[in-house]
C-alpha cells in the first residue's frame with residue numbers, strides 16, 4: 001500500500017479535536033476563527049466555505065467576513081485592527097490572493113502575530129526559521145504530520161522541495177531541515193530539474209502545474225508529496241504529479257484530491273485551538 005490517505009487522517013484528527021474543544025469550552029473558552037475574503041475569486045470562495053464548515057464542525061465560533069473587490073486597503077487594515085482587539089477571535093485569516101490594489105505585505109503585517117493562524121506574519125516566519133516556531137503555515141505543517149503518521153524517516157534523508165512560495169515551499173524546506181533532512185529548494189529556473197529531483201528520498205511538489213512531475217523525476221522508493229490543486233481541460237482536479245506514472249515507483253504518495261488538501265484545513269483548526277488554549281488564565 002503506497003497511498004498516504006490525508007482524508008482519513010484528517011477525519012481521525014477532527015474527532016480528537018472535537019473532544020479537545022469540548023474540554024476547552026467547559027473551561028469557558030470557545031475557539032474563534034474569523035476569515036476575511038476580499039472579492040469574488042471562485043477558488044477562494046470554496047476554500048473559505050470549507051474552512052468555516054470545518055471550524056463549525058469542530059465546535060468553534062466562526063464567521064466569514066466578505067468584502068467587495070473594491071474595498072480599499074485602508075478599510076481592510078481598519079477591519080484587521082478591530083479584529084485584533086476583539087477577544088472572541090483567536091485566529092484571523094485573510095484569504096489570499098488579495099485584489100491587486102491591496103498590498104499583501106501590509107495586510108499580513110497588520111495581523112496580530114498571536115492571532116496569525118496562517119503563520120504568514122514576518123514575526124512568525126522568523127520564529128520558524130530560527131527554530132522556535134509558534135504559528136506555522138498549515139500546508140507544510142500538515143505534510144509533516146502525514147510523514148510522521150506514515151513512519152517516514154526524515155533525518156539524514158535527501159529532500160527536494162519544488163516551489164519557493166512563502167505559503168508552502170520556504171516553510172516546508174525549513175520544517176524538513178529542522179528534522180535533519182538535507183534540503184534543496186528547486187523552482188522554475190532550476191536547471192536539469194528531473195535529474196535533481198531523482199536524487200531525492202522525499203520529494204515535495206508545490207509548483208501549480210498539472211501533471212508536471214513524471215516518472216523520470218522520481219527515485220525508486222521515494223516519498224512523493226503532491227501539493228498541486230490544478231484543473232485539467234475537463235475541469236477535473238489534478239495534482240502537480242502524474243499520479244498513475246509515479247505511484248508504481250514511489251514507496252508512498254499523496255493523491256489529489258484526498259491527500260494534502262484535507263490536512264491543510266486540519267492544521268489550521270489545530271492551530272486555532274492551540275491559540276485559544278493559550279488564552280486560558282490570561
Ligand code: GUN
Pocket residue numbers: 093094095096097118138139167
Ligand atoms: N490562499 C491559498 N492558500 C492559502 C492559505 O493557506 N491561507 C490563506 N490565507 N490564503 C491562502
